[in-house]
Amino acid sequence: MSASPSPSHAPRVLSTGLLLALAAxxxxxxxxxxxxxxxxxxRPPLPARFxxxxxxxxxxxxxxxxxxxxxxxxxxxxxxxxxxxxxxxxxxxxxxxxxxxxxxxxxxxxxxxxxxxxxxxxxxxxxxxxxxxxxxxxxxxxxxxxxxxxxxxxxxxxxxxxxxxxxxxxxxxxxxxxxxxxxxxxxxxxxxxxxxxxxxxxxxxxxxxxxxxxxxxxxxxxxxxxxxxxxxxxxxxxxxxxxxxxxxxxxxxxxxxxxxxxxxxxxxxxxxxxxxxxxxxxxxxxxxxxxxxxxxxxxxxxxxxxxxxxxxxxxxxxxxxxxxxxxxxxTVMINYLGYQVQVGPTIERLVSLGRPNLLWVVIVVAAIAWYVTAWLRARRLGRPYPLLRLVSWCAAWLLTLFLAVTGLWEYSTVQYSWHMVVHMTVNMMVPVLAVLGAPLSLIRAASDPQPGHVGAAAGLDALEASRPWQIMTSPLVAWLLYVGSLFMVYFTPAFSWLMKYHWAHQLMLLFFMATGYLFFEQIIGSDRPGRQLPHLLKLALVISIMPFHAIFAVSILSSRTLIGAEFYQTIAPPWIPDLLAEQNIAGQATWFLGEVPLFLVIAALAAQWFRSDSKEAADSDAAEESGDDDSFDAYNDMLAELARRDRQAEREAHLRKFQP
Incomplete structure (x- = not known):
């Protein structure tokens, strides 16, 4: 593959005057x-600070x-x-x-x-x-x-x-x-x-x-x-x-x-x-x-x-x-969160507008705007992209937007049960929908490189051919990150530390979203046409994580040790008298929200498996009828040859009986 600038785009010599201006x-x-x-x-120091x-x-x-x-x-x-x-x-x-x-x-x-x-x-x-x-x-x-x-x-x-x-x-x-x-x-x-x-x-x-x-x-x-x-x-x-x-x-x-x-x-x-x-x-x-x-x-x-x-x-x-x-x-809560939450959650507060997550809102707008623009560009280039993928991609980010602008986000930062609701949604449901949107395939469909530029498709091909990318997106690494990150974050002091900083909380949830995307891309993704796993192995991967999800949820539910104790005891939400009872509710929510999306993934995988087998059967029938595939004829010829040899052997055995 070559994508080099054309001779008409020859580089110019850097200006000496500009180099001097830059040095100045x-x-x-x-x-x-x-x-x-x-x-x-x-200047005098700040009050009470060295x-x-x-x-x-x-x-x-x-x-x-x-x-x-x-x-x-x-x-x-x-x-x-x-x-x-x-x-x-x-x-x-x-x-x-x-x-x-x-x-x-x-x-x-x-x-x-x-x-x-x-x-x-x-x-x-x-x-x-x-x-x-x-x-x-x-x-x-x-x-x-x-x-x-x-x-x-x-x-x-x-x-x-x-x-x-x-x-x-x-x-x-x-x-x-x-x-x-x-x-x-x-x-x-x-x-x-x-x-x-x-x-x-x-x-x-x-x-x-x-x-x-x-x-x-x-x-x-x-x-x-x-x-x-x-x-x-x-x-x-x-x-x-x-x-x-x-x-x-x-x-x-x-x-x-x-x-x-x-x-x-x-x-x-x-x-x-x-x-x-x-x-x-x-x-x-x-x-x-x-x-x-x-x-x-x-x-x-x-x-x-x-x-x-x-x-x-x-x-x-x-x-x-x-x-x-x-x-x-x-206050302590403002120090950790940037805002104060004084009243407990209600259904109305959870589903109505709350304190928005500004970063998520921007990401949602950018993700949908990019996809729609690329989708329309692909159509203009004569490469129409499936409407269902557009719907799936938009659904993933609209669900993220719902989490970002309602009370769910606000209460997820102070209450463990609602944190786990948001976590499981961005770790499972959002990635599943986003994977079905097949964004990398859309990049290729919408790529139209101009002279002197490396096109998006060529750049993506180069990335996917690189060793670091192949390691990061391999099934084993995706499985280890998806399963291991749950235990490494929530059952170590890392969780309490991450919750104390807004940037760290954002990083944690975006990391969980990325690990979910990497894992479910192995199972139901369409962006890996040359590296698809067998459907049976995909099913085995899905089934293999179910026990770990169950263990994770049960561990939260039954633990007598408070997860994130330093953080939750410090902010002390006034409407939560018993943090361990709250943790028990979080474990129940984790169990339910962790299993339901997996069954949806299995259903999607079964549908893809059926379509793949049907397509292979149709292609095989068409090839046989057109004469392009002579495998069945060869098989029949082999059976006929074996039958001929058996008959020959029987005749020879029969003749040997009458020989002196």
């Missing part, structure tokens, strides 16, 4: 964070900025490598050079991230850097500070990118590195200031949306500038505006929550919000200028890379400057 922007960014560090060193010394603060600022610059630079180089095209599943020669540069930048990213695992928890907890430098104290501070864990994950991803850049030239490898890099910066984003105070659940969700649009925007700007082709510039121009607008909306929600009603001009944190808003306006003006003049490689795209450096400097400063929200009093 990087120098200015470091001067800016140095000045921020000096300013923080002379403040780190100015050296620790400065090291944290510099390491933070360096890691972000190195990460975006590496991801941008990977984008340029991926845009260089596919050659039998591998990067082109030019793409390989960009990948090597990405590996060098990833080394900087790795070193700064490692430094941040020491400097960040020291700064956050108001102690000197020397306090975290011993192995024992480093380990203690690491697990006490989620932001330090985020930087540890960032270091691990950066190291993986370094290894990949030196050991591989597979296109899929760098696509996975890019996705992992986005997830690393996402983890850093959601463990910062947005985790504090009233409405921090919405601010955290907004930070997720912001990062999932801003980081791709930044890396695409750098990558298209490095690629230096008209095709790359036009591709970037098409996606820049929606990414920019969504990122700006996410930043606005974060600013609203963190400012806590204080005017932006009245606090240093607010001033940095205004700076980022100004950068967004300049970015929008740059996009508009390209829209008028035409998207061409060179300075117009490189300007966005310079703006990206300015944005990262402002983001680093914002992450270190205390926001007005830190001065607002909060």
């Amino acid at each position: 922007a990087v120098v200015a960014a470091y001067v800016t964070v140095w000045l921020v560090g000096l300013d923080l060193s002379v 403040q780190a010394d100015h050296v620790t603060g400065l090291i944290s600022l510099v390491a933070d900025l360096t890691a972000r610059l190195g990460a975006v630079g590496a991801l941008g180089a990977f984008v340029a490598a991926l845009a260089g095209g596919l050659d039998a599943g591998r990067l082109t020669e030019r793409g390989g050079r960009f990948a090597a540069w990405g590996g060098r930048l990833a080394q900087v990213w790795f070193a700064a991230s490692v430094l941040n695992t020491f400097a960040n928890p020291a700064y956050v907890n108001g102690v000197g850097l020397h306090t975290t430098l011993t192995p024992a104290s480093w380990w203690t501070f690491l697990w006490a500070s989620p932001s330090a864990l985020a930087w540890l994950y960032s270091a691990a991803v950066a190291l993986g990118c370094v290894v990949a850049a030196y050991a591989s030239r597979r296109w899929a490898t760098f696509a996975l590195c890019w996705a992992a890099g986005v997830s690393a910066l996402l983890f850093v984003s959601v463990t910062g200031n947005v985790t504090v105070g009233l409405d921090h659940d919405w601010a955290t969700d907004a930070a997720v949306i912001l990062t999932l649009t801003a980081v791709p925007l930044l890396s695409l700007a750098v990558g298209s500038w490095l690629a230096g082709t008209t095709a790359a510039a036009r591709g970037y121009q098409r996606v820049a505006l929606p990414l920019l607008l969504i990122a700006a909306a996410g930043q606005a929600v974060v600013a609203w929550q963190q400012l806590a009603g204080v005017p932006a001009t009245a606090t240093p944190f607010g001033l940095w919000q205004l700076v980022m808003a100004g950068i967004a306006v300049l970015w929008l003006a740059s996009w508009a200028l390209r829209a008028v003049r035409g998207a061409r490689p060179g300075a117009s795209v490189g300007l966005d890379a310079v703006l990206g450096v300015a944005y990262l400097a402002a983001l680093t400063a914002e992450n270190h400057v205390p926001s007005p929200r830190f001065l607002e009093p909060q």
